[in-house]
Amino acid sequence: MSELFDTDNSHLPLPFTGETLYSWCARFHRINGNTSARLTSRQLFDDSTAGLRHDFPTQLNVFLGRTNQLLGSADELIYQRTVFGIFSPFLATSAIRSIAENMNEGGDVHIKHHLGVLPSRAGSAAPLKACPSCMRSETNSLGTPWWHIEHQWPTNRVCQTHGDYLLLPPQAFHSRVLKEWFLPADVQWQADAIPNEQVLIKLHKLNEWSCYLVTRSQNPFDSDLLRLTYHIRAKAMGWTTMDGSLKFSQIRAAFRESYSCLEELRGFEFIGETRQDHGGFLGSLLRQFDGNRHPLKHALMMDFLFGEPMHFNSEYQRILSISIWLDRKDLWAELTEERNQLKLMVAELGYSVNAAANQLGLPVGQAVRYLKMEGVEYKRRPRVLNPEKESALRQLLGSGEDRELIAATLGIRKTFIKDYLAQDSILRDAWKKANLAKQTEKYRQHLVQLLSEHPNDSIKQLKQIPGNGIQWLARNDRQWLENTLPSLWRDSSSTPDTTC
Numbered sequence: 001m002s003e004l005f006d007t008d009n010s011h012l013p014l015p016f017t018g019e020t021l022y023s024w025c026a027r028f029h030r031i032n033g034n035t036s037a038r039l040t041s042r043q044l045f046d047d048s049t050a051g052l053r054h055d056f057p058t059q060l061n062v063f064l065g066r067t068n069q070l071l072g073s074a075d076e077l078i079y080q081r082t083v084f085g086i087f088s089p090f091l092a093t094s095a096i097r098s099i100a101e102n103m104n105e106g107g108d109v110h111i112k113h114h115l116g117v118l119p120s121r122a123g124s125a126a127p128l129k130a131c132p133s134c135m136r137s138e139t140n141s142l143g144t145p146w147w148h149i150e151h152q153w154p155t156n157r158v159c160q161t162h163g164d165y166l167l168l169p170p171q172a173f174h175s176r177v178l179k180e181w182f183l184p185a186d187v188q189w190q191a192d193a194i195p196n197e198q199v200l201i202k203l204h205k206l207n208e209w210s211c212y213l214v215t216r217s218q219n220p221f222d223s224d225l226l227r228l229t230y231h232i233r234a235k236a237m238g239w240t241t242m243d244g245s246l247k248f249s250q251i252r253a254a255f256r257e258s259y260s261c262l263e264e265l266r267g268f269e270f271i272g273e274t275r276q277d278h279g280g281f282l283g284s285l286l287r288q289f290d291g292n293r294h295p296l297k298h299a300l301m302m303d304f305l306f307g308e309p310m311h312f313n314s315e316y317q318r319i320l321s322i323s324i325w326l327d328r329k330d331l332w333a334e335l336t337e338e339r340n341q342l343k344l345m346v347a348e349l350g351y352s353v354n355a356a357a358n359q360l361g362l363p364v365g366q367a368v369r370y371l372k373m374e375g376v377e378y379k380r381r382p383r384v385l386n387p388e389k390e391s392a393l394r395q396l397l398g399s400g401e402d403r404e405l406i407a408a409t410l411g412i413r414k415t416f417i418k419d420y421l422a423q424d425s426i427l428r429d430a431w432k433k434a435n436l437a438k439q440t441e442k443y444r445q446h447l448v449q450l451l452s453e454h455p456n457d458s459i460k461q462l463k464q465i466p467g468n469g470i471q472w473l474a475r476n477d478r479q480w481l482e483n484t485l486p487s488l489w490r491d492s493s494s495t496p497d498t499t500c
């Protein structure tokens with residue numbers, strides 16, 4: 001049979017980008033006018049059910065040979081044309097190896113056994129799903145819709161392209177081994193109500209996490225470091241006690257506030273467990289070393305703690321880079337204790353004290369005090385302002401405002417303004433000039449008011465009034481003072497009596 005395939009590929013449909021292996025086989029079955037589903041599976045996989053396992057097909061080595069790798073290499077089949085690519089980031093290396101072997105050679109893949117939870121139902125971990133708009137557009141352009149890999153990821157419930165809420169099949173389609181080569185148009189879809197806007201926003205966010213997670217398909221997370229990443233973030237959010245243990249009731253409450261809206265959806269019922277004291281999946285992901293490995297649960301945890309995939313990724317990478325030179329026990333001790341972590345970042349990893357304090361959510365002053373106490377050498381990063389603030393600062397300096405006032409107005413330190421002026425001599429001179437003019441005007445007005453309030457006082461008496469400013473004016477605005485208070489120079493034209 002393989003010889004036939006080797007010499008002529010014309011009866012093999014071209015695979016679509018993002019099409020699942022099962023989908024391609026279903027189209028092959030149609031195009032070749034086959035009537036027996038099991039026969040088609042034998043034809044392609046040398047096994048009557050290997051290809052009908054829509055989530056984790058097996059005997060891929062046979063398939064690769066018989067199709068001349070038309071759909072790509074073994075890895076491309078496994079990671080890009082089956083749902084394995086969204087599960088693998090969370091699996092142990094040994095599990096990945098064993099599953100890939102089973103998919104290549106034969107042997108059943110019980111993914112749920114590797115997910116660290118008791119399978120609640122015997123069905124597929126990724127029941128088939130489809131987008132109504134994709135189905136319509138493919139029916140119009142191709143005659144029949146096909147199965148998209150993205151729609152099958154358990155983390156995706158809306159179409160990336162159209163935003164439609166994905167259709168879910170009736171229970172019979174949740175089987176791991178299907179009896180026929182179904183295409184989306186063959187399924188009696190269950191009409192679930194379209195979720196409200198709040199839920200849809202959350203589901204779209206999960207799609208973003210899916211896209212990130214599949215970039216890790218062949219570079220799985222270290223489950224221990226993943227848990228540490230969650231733990232440190234929970235700590236940064238203020239959800240730990242002084243001794244570093246998690247304030248679990250707060251975590252549950254915060255999670256439920258944002259995500260309980262999802263628990264009515266089919267497939268998201270597990271969120272209801274977070275009502276319990278043990279915290280359901282939140283508890284298992286944060287507490288157990290080898291906890292739950294389901295991608296949907298991790299995606300929810302990541303979204304809850306980090307909000308953005310890039311934010312999560314940089315924190316995970318940071319912890320990964322530290323883990324290379326510390327054993328795990330030390331790593332946990334170092335990273336879950338804030339002071340240790342600060343010291344580590346500044347002394348060993350070359351962070352500036354500002355950057356380290358910022359990342360740990362510590363006030364810079366407190367961080368500096370601690371580092372001094374510990375005798376840790378540190379450098380301060382030159383502080384920078386955002387462009388709006390900097391432009392406001394330059395404007396205020398140009399108009400000669402007092403530094404105290406500018407500092408209070410912009411919420412920055414006076415020392416920062418001093419440093420800023422030191423770096424820009426033109427601005428500094430302009431500020432000095434304008435500031436002197438402003439002060440002069442202030443002192444003049446003050447003295448004029450003083451004179452009107454004390455018309456009969458002698459110079460000596462005026463100079464005894466606190467804050468009279470005469471001495472300042474004598475130094476900085478002598479000509480005006482001479483004109484205003486000629487009596488000050490009555491005895492000497494060159495040396496005013498400015499002693500108080």
Ligand SMILES: [Zn+2]
Nearest residue numbers: 131134159162
């Ligand atoms: Zn669509």
